Amino acid sequence: MYSQVRGGGSPASTPSPNVDTNPSRTISLTNQINYDEVPDLPLVSATPEWKALEEHAKEIQETHLKDLIINEERCEEMHVVEDGIMLDYSRQRVTEKTLDLLADLAEAQLLRSKMTSMYRGAPINFTEKRAVLHTALRSRKDSPLRPVVDGLDVVDEVHSVLEQIKTFTDRVREGEITGYTGKQLRNIVSVGIGGSYLGPEFLHECLKTEPEGVNAALGYTLRFLSNVDPVDVERTCSELDPEETLIIIVSKTFTTAETMLNARTMRQWLWDFMGNDPEVVSKHVVACASTSATDKVKNFGISDDYFFRFWDWVGGRYSVCSAAGAVPISLVYGFDLFSKVLDGARSMDEHFIQKPLRSNIPMLMGLIGVWNMSFLKYNMRTTLPYAEALLKLPAHIQQLDMESNGKHVTRSGKEVDYLVGEVDFGEPGTNGQHSFFQLLHMGQAVPCDFIGFVKSQNDLVVDGETLSSHDELMTNFFAQPDALANGKTADELREEGVPEWQIPHRTFHGNRPSMSLLLPKLTAFHVGQLLALYEHRTAVQGFVWDLNSFDQWGVELGKKLAVDIKEKLVEGRAGKTIVADNPSTKRLLDYYVNSLNEDEETEKRKEPEWGKNGHTNTSRGGDARFARQPPLPHNLRDRGTKLK
Numbered sequence: 001m002y003s004q005v006r007g008g009g010s011p012a013s014t015p016s017p018n019v020d021t022n023p024s025r026t027i028s029l030t031n032q033i034n035y036d037e038v039p040d041l042p043l044v045s046a047t048p049e050w051k052a053l054e055e056h057a058k059e060i061q062e063t064h065l066k067d068l069i070i071n072e073e074r075c076e077e078m079h080v081v082e083d084g085i086m087l088d089y090s091r092q093r094v095t096e097k098t099l100d101l102l103a104d105l106a107e108a109q110l111l112r113s114k115m116t117s118m119y120r121g122a123p124i125n126f127t128e129k130r131a132v133l134h135t136a137l138r139s140r141k142d143s144p145l146r147p148v149v150d151g152l153d154v155v156d157e158v159h160s161v162l163e164q165i166k167t168f169t170d171r172v173r174e175g176e177i178t179g180y181t182g183k184q185l186r187n188i189v190s191v192g193i194g195g196s197y198l199g200p201e202f203l204h205e206c207l208k209t210e211p212e213g214v215n216a217a218l219g220y221t222l223r224f225l226s227n228v229d230p231v232d233v234e235r236t237c238s239e240l241d242p243e244e245t246l247i248i249i250v251s252k253t254f255t256t257a258e259t260m261l262n263a264r265t266m267r268q269w270l271w272d273f274m275g276n277d278p279e280v281v282s283k284h285v286v287a288c289a290s291t292s293a294t295d296k297v298k299n300f301g302i303s304d305d306y307f308f309r310f311w312d313w314v315g316g317r318y319s320v321c322s323a324a325g326a327v328p329i330s331l332v333y334g335f336d337l338f339s340k341v342l343d344g345a346r347s348m349d350e351h352f353i354q355k356p357l358r359s360n361i362p363m364l365m366g367l368i369g370v371w372n373m374s375f376l377k378y379n380m381r382t383t384l385p386y387a388e389a390l391l392k393l394p395a396h397i398q399q400l401d402m403e404s405n406g407k408h409v410t411r412s413g414k415e416v417d418y419l420v421g422e423v424d425f426g427e428p429g430t431n432g433q434h435s436f437f438q439l440l441h442m443g444q445a446v447p448c449d450f451i452g453f454v455k456s457q458n459d460l461v462v463d464g465e466t467l468s469s470h471d472e473l474m475t476n477f478f479a480q481p482d483a484l485a486n487g488k489t490a491d492e493l494r495e496e497g498v499p500e501w502q503i504p505h506r507t508f509h510g511n512r513p514s515m516s517l518l519l520p521k522l523t524a525f526h527v528g529q530l531l532a533l534y535e536h537r538t539a540v541q542g543f544v545w546d547l548n549s550f551d552q553w554g555v556e557l558g559k560k561l562a563v564d565i566k567e568k569l570v571e572g573r574a575g576k577t578i579v580a581d582n583p584s585t586k587r588l589l590d591y592y593v594n595s596l597n598e599d600e601e602t603e604k605r606k607e608p609e610w611g612k613n614g615h616t617n618t619s620r621g622g623d624a625r626f627a628r629q630p631p632l633p634h635n636l637r638d639r640g641t642k643l644k
């Protein structure tokens with residue numbers, strides 16, 4: 001496949017990707033990396049730059065954060081305001097020297113060359129021989145940077161699909177494209193898992209309460225079906241009118257077992273309501289998949305016009321800005337609002353490639369991530385958005401980062417002897433404060449990303465309150481980082497009159513690092529910025545650690561074993577003796593199969609029922625037909641007995 005760049009433009013709209021205030025930090029673009037060969041490089045931990053940081057970490061271990069954060073000059077230095085975003089990293093356990101040494105490490109690891117290679121479409125995902133071009137998904141049509149993959153201009157490809165999506169989604173929203181029985185398509189069900197689900201759901205949750213989003217989505221519902229658990233199907237279909245439902249199958253490969261079973265289930269659901277006619281599928285099912293899955297999409301019964309392609313050079317966890325996110329979001333919120341997400345992501349792409357280290361938000365966050373993990377040995381990290389609409393951001397970051405940097409070898413195939421790949425988790429504030437913050441304050445130390453907004457999507461002031469509810473939320477955003485950094489000493493507790501016996505239980509050691517990101521408002525544009533910011537943070541860490549952050553071989557083994565288990569389960573349910581690879585798995589399988597068989601002797605397995613909960617179908621304004629339980633599809637009736 002491999003790609004070259006046509007035109008020779010810079011990765012973003014401004015002339016040089018290597019702008020740096022400190023000329024000694026500027027990396028020559030001639031220092032290009034050859035991704036067609038597996039390099040034989042020493043581990044980064046053997047470099048003098050790494051060793052200098054290890055030495056420096058010993059000094060930092062002696063310093064308490066509360067002594068660092070009282071230094072006015074340092075606090076001034078350790079914040080950035082760019083594109084409306086403020087990053088304050090003064091509560092990280094870093095000094096000017098730390099940042100200089102990290103810059104040296106970044107330079108030694110050719111960070112900027114690697115970034116540029118990514119933007120230009122070099123095959124940096126070399127184990128799969130693929131380019132990594134999610135930045136091209138938000139390129140301007142007339143971008144001077146024209147990566148070419150498989151002979152195709154990537155930016156032209158992207159814009160041709162975006163136009164197809166705009167036309168299709170506008171026509172659906174205007175009622176020109178309808179369902180099989182002529183009804184408007186107002187219920188959208190997006191079927192997908194992993195990267196084909198988490199990012200789009202995160203965007204949906206943000207836009208749901210965004211004022212423009214609220215208006216645009218009036219009369220529409222968007223649901224995500226990801227888990228192969230039949231209960232997820234039940235929940236998804238509950239009270240939906242199939243005649244008004246459009247199913248989007250989002251799967252890059254169009255082979256993922258869970259997605260394809262759910263896709264077949266949803267196809268059957270449509271047929272069971274509207275008749276077993278191929279036109280039901282061609283009018284109610286669309287696909288977002290990679291061009292290499294074209295035949296599979298056709299074989300499913302999906303028409304060409306309803307196929308929105310993306311490309312092998314878009315990784316699943318980096319695919320939100322492709323058709324995977326564009327189709328469901330544009331159907332419900334309109335293409336224009338989705339375009340604003342792309343604008344925000346593009347502005348972050350430009351920021352990332354153009355800005356010098358000390359003004360570069362993703363670069364600073366990535367390098368501090370490396371510092372915390374590999375040198376200060378914090379192997380966890382938490383994302384704490386003080387915005388309920390970001391409730392799915394932690395789950396998205398979890399996949400993005402843990403699938404990207406959860407690796408054990410370098411690009412040269414050498415085992416790493418340093419810590420890489422944090423465990424990422426999170427929850428919106430203030431809810432998180434009432435669940436796991438006890439551990440953050442007194443148990444294990446976990447670096448925190450606090451994310452807050454100057455304005456709420458929709459603020460409230462209750463009569464008699466001096467502050468708005470958003471101000472109230474933000475007081476916590478400001479207070480928690482100080483509590484983590486400063487802690488509380490025994491002497492301070494004594495002064496407050498705390499009894500001596502309680503003091504050990506109420507002492508906070510502090511010295512717990514965090515960073516604070518403050519954005520203007522959770523709009524479509526700013527959510528696009530956040531999305532790209534975290535994608536780039538992950539890339540920075542992988543580049544410095546010398547990993548391939550863009551493959552995911554780690555998910556394959558379990559998938560393969562599940563296929564083997566399926567055969568064993570079929571045999572067990574047919575009354576044959578289960579032969580398993582080890583006694584532990586055999587015991588579990590025997591227990592499962594025997595329990596099922598016993599159950600069935602006394603009680604027939606319960607049949608699933610669509611719309612079981614019997615709520616009013618809001619999208620139909622409470623149509624009585626859907627408030628009742630719809631008929632059970634015939635093929636699913638037999639499902640409980642099929643395995644016998």
Ligand SMILES: O=P(O)(O)OC[C@H]1O[C@H](O)[C@H](O)[C@@H](O)[C@@H]1O
Nearest residue numbers: 194195196251252253256316555
């Ligand atoms: O989009 P699909 O091909 O269905 O893949 C869905 C997901 O499953 C895979 O196992 C990977 O872990 C994810 O990176 C991917 O996003």
